[in-house]
Amino acid sequence: MIEAASILKKIVEALKDLINETNIDFSETGISLQAMDSSHIALCNLLLRDDGFKTYRSDRTMTLGVNLSSLSKLLKCAGNDDEVRIFTDDDADQLNFSFESANKERVSEFTLKLMDIDADAVDIPEMDYQAVIDMSSSEFSRIIRDLGSVGEAVMIDATKQGVKFSSAGDAGKGSILLKHQKSVDGDSALATSIEINEPVSHSLALKFLSNFAKAAPLADRVSIHMIEDAPVMFEFKISEIGHIRYYLAPQIDDDE
Amino acid sequence: MIEAASILKKIVEALKDLINETNIDFSETGISLQAMDSSHIALCNLLLRDDGFKTYRSDRTMTLGVNLSSLSKLLKCAGNDDEVRIFTDDDADQLNFSFESANKERVSEFTLKLMDIDADAVDIPEMDYQAVIDMSSSEFSRIIRDLGSVGEAVMIDATKQGVKFSSAGDAGKGSILLKHQKSVDGDSALATSIEINEPVSHSLALKFLSNFAKAAPLADRVSIHMIEDAPVMFEFKISEIGHIRYYLAPQIDDDE
C-alpha cells in the first residue's frame, strides 16, 4: 500500500500518547485498530479504508502488534511529500517501510520489529446519541488548552442554544459558550451546529481530552456525540478515507 | 471596564516573574499597583488611568489581592482581539472576566479567586534626577541579555557623551557604549538621548534588570532615571494610558 507520508505521521501523532503498543488489523477492506489507553479509561478506534490508498492489497487478514512511539520516530524520517510503501511477508516479524522522494534520487528503507500483544477485542455498540455537536477542531483544541489552565475536569453542556465547556479549580473557574449557528460571517468552517433531542451534560477528564485534541491536524471538524449513562464519542474524519474515534466514560462527580 | 486583551496580557507578563501576589487598587481615577519583589529589593509601580478604558467605573476605592501567575494563565485564554470585561461585586471574593470574540459567537467567562494580602504601602518620593537616559526598549533588552552571559551585575555610566553598560565575570568582561544622539540615520526610534547635570554611575543586579526588560513589549522606549545614593528608576510608558515603573537600589561594590 502506498500513501503520502504526512497523513500517516498525523495519525500516529494522534494515537501515540494515548496508546503505547497496539495490534493493527490488516484485512481486504482496509486497516483498523481498536485499543484502550493504558489506564483502561479511554478507547480509540481507527479506520482507514482500502480505497483510500493508491494501491492496497492484503491477501488475508493479519494482526500486527506495533509500538507506536517507535513507529512515530520511524515516520519522522519520511519527507512529507515522500511516497510511502508499507509491506510485510506472510510470516512476518517485521513491518517494512520505503520512502521515496519525488525525484527518485533518495530512497530510504526502514523496518519496524513487530511484537505479540495480548489484547481483548472490545465491541462498541452503535448508539442513538441524544446530542451531536459539530464544531471546528481547532476551536476544540483551543478550548481544551484554555480550560487546562483552570482545572482537571471539563463539563460539556449541550442544549438547543449552544454548547458550554466549563472547568473549575483552586484559582477560580472558567467557561466557554459556543452558540448554535449555521455559519459565522458566512463562513461555515467556524460554525458550531448542535443536533439535539434533549439536553445532556457530562464531566470528562481533561487529560484525555488533551490527547484527543491531537487529532485536530487530521480534520477541520470534530463531532461530539453524547447520551446519558454512556461514553462520549469524539469523531475526527480523515478526509475521504476513514476516521479516528475516541470514547471516554464520563466522570461521576458532584457537579453532575 | 473594557479593554483589548493583548495589552493586559503584556502588563501581567511584565510583572508576574517579579511579583507573585499583589494588591491592586481600583479607584475613581483608575487602577494602580505598588509592590516589592519577594526579596524586597526591587519595587514596581503600575498606573492605568480611567480614561484609558473604553468604559471604566469604580463607585468606591477597592483593594483586591490577586495571584499574578493565576491571572496570567487566565488571560492566556483570551484571544488577542477579544473585548475584555472585568467586573466584581461590592463584597467580592472573586474577580470576573468575560472575553467576547469580535463576531460575538464565542463568549468565555472566567473568575479569579481573590486573596487577602498583607502589604505595607510604600511611599516613593518624587526625585530630582541627575541623569535621564531615554533609549529604545528593545536595545535595552538586548544589552541586558548580552551582558547576562558575562556577569551578574551591570554598571551603568551616564555622561554627556553617552551611556555605557558594562559587566565582568570569570570568563572576561564586556561593555556596550551608546552615544548621545538625537536620531540615527534620521530615525529617532533608535536614538539614545541623555539629559544630564553631572555624571552618575551605578552597579545593579542583572537578574532584576532582566525582569524589568520584560516590559519592553509594552513600550518602544524606556527612560532610566539616575541620582546618587538613591534607587535607579526605569519607566516604560503604556501608550496614552499609564506606565510601569521599576525601582532598584544600586549595589555597593568595589567598582563603584
Place this chain on the structure above:
Amino acid sequence: MIEAASILKKIVEALKDLINETNIDFSETGISLQAMDSSHIALCNLLLRDDGFKTYRSDRTMTLGVNLSSLSKLLKCAGNDDEVRIFTDDDADQLNFSFESANKERVSEFTLKLMDIDADAVDIPEMDYQAVIDMSSSEFSRIIRDLGSVGEAVMIDATKQGVKFSSAGDAGKGSILLKHQKSVDGDSALATSIEINEPVSHSLALKFLSNFAKAAPLADRVSIHMIEDAPVMFEFKISEIGHIRYYLAPQIDDDE
C-alpha cells in the same frame, strides 16, 4: 583582523560541543586550530587563511588557549552585521573583541580570558582516499538526524552507484540510499557525486556525526573521504577562506 560576526558565530557553533578548550594558532598566513574531542576519538581541524579577512596582521606566531563555550557566549553579543575586530597584545592574557554596528552609534567591547592549555600537536598525514563522496550538507544533517532515531552507529557504504547510510537498533533498522548523480532536475546543489577506486564501508559512532553536522550552516556541501583502515574525513569548506575538517576512526564491529 576584521570580519562579519555571523561566520565567526557559525564556526564556533560547529566546534564548541565537540571541543571545550583549545589552543588557536595565529601566524602570518592565518588562523588554525587542531584539537581532539575530550574522549580522544574525533579530531577537528580549522583553517582560516589571512586573505579571508578584510585586515589581518600577526607579527609573530602566537598560540592562544580559549574556552569555546565562553567564546560562543561572547560572540552571541555581536549583531550579525556588526564589524568584528579581534586583537591582543604581545604578552596577552586576554583576547579583545570589538563589535561596531553599521551606523557606528553602538560599540561593544568584550574581553575573553586566555588559558594555558597543554595539548600535544597531532600530525595528520595526507591520505590518498579510496572514495570521496560530495553531497549536500543539509541532506547529510537530515540523514544523521533520521538515523539517530534508529541506532547508535551509522554504516556508510560507498560504491560506484551511490552511497548508503544505515543503522540498526532495538526497534528496527533503517537505511538511506543516495544515487550517484551529477545533478537533480538540473540542480547540482542536490546532487550526490561519488569518486571511487574501490568500494569501501565503515561504521561510525552517530554521536560524533551529529556533532560534525553542526558545521552544515557553514557550507552548502560536505565531502566525505574514506579509505580502509584509517579515519573517515568530513570536510566543510568555509566560502573562499578555509575549512573545517573532522576525522573519525571507524568502529570495529560485527557488521563490518
